[in-house]
Amino acid sequence: MLVSGSGSNMLALDDACRHGAVPGEVVGVVADRPCAGLGSAEERGIPTALVAFGEHSSRAVWNMAMYEAVLALRPDLVVAAGFMRLLAPSFVDAWPGRLVNLHPALLPSFPGAHAVRDALAAGVDVTGATVHLIDHEVDHGPVVAQETVLVEPGDTEESLHARIKVVEHRLLPRACVAVLESFEQTAGREGARR
Numbered sequence: 260m261l262v263s264g265s266g267s268n269m270l271a272l273d274d275a276c277r278h279g280a281v282p283g284e285v286v287g288v289v290a291d292r293p294c295a296g297l298g299s300a301e302e303r304g305i306p307t308a309l310v311a312f313g314e315h316s317s318r319a320v321w322n323m324a325m326y327e328a329v330l331a332l333r334p335d336l337v338v339a340a341g342f343m344r345l346l347a348p349s350f351v352d353a354w355p356g357r358l359v360n361l362h363p364a365l366l367p368s369f370p371g372a373h374a375v376r377d378a379l380a381a382g383v384d385v386t387g388a389t390v391h392l393i394d395h396e397v398d399h400g401p402v403v404a405q406e407t408v409l410v411e412p413g414d415t416e417e418s419l420h421a422r423i424k425v426v427e428h429r430l431l432p433r434a435c436v437a438v439l440e441s442f443e444q445t446a447g448r449e450g451a452r453r
């Protein structure tokens with residue numbers, strides 16, 4: 260998993276794996292900066308890697324280091340949850356159909372780093388969470404799963420984001436199962452064709 264922040268979705272996915280709701284395990288957590296998510300993963304004994312953006316001489320060098328850190332974990336699925344850096348096209352192309360992002364809004368509405376704030380500012384009654392496959396554009400790519408969250412009167416960015424996270428914690432594991440199943444079916448079909 261790729262994280263930059265608190266890592267609550269990483270913990271929710273790990274819980275879902277440990278309880279058998281997702282067939283698999285969180286094989287590693289990679290972050291672009293020191294963050295709580297790395298610490299939580301370490302406490303659970305999940306392998307971690309810090310690939311600090313600021314410690315690399317260029318975006319290209321950082322991207323290559325990210326690629327190597329993730330590749331070393333040999334993941335079936337790469338999940339970005341609260342990962343706040345853009346991934347280069349070469350990284351995206353390394354895991355076709357197996358690289359997903361979690362976004363705290365109903366894409367295509369409110370892409371970008373301030374999705375919850377932007378939804379509140381726009382005065383919408385309904386927002387939500389999206390899991391989508393990552394492509395070469397920001398917060399773009401085929402939607403795997405979405406769920407709505409009602410905006411309540413008096414909501415702040417914090418209160419609304421907290422309710423969105425509750426939804427994300429169940430949406431992300433479900434979406435991961437769907438992506439894995441779809442990838443396996445495609446791989447199976449391609450194997451049969453050979």
Ligand code: GRF
Pocket residue numbers: 262263264265266267268269296340341342361362363423424427
């Ligand atoms: C989530 O709301 C996710 O949608 C957004 O960043 C937040 C990460 O939260 N991209 P956490 O680090 O999983 O608690």
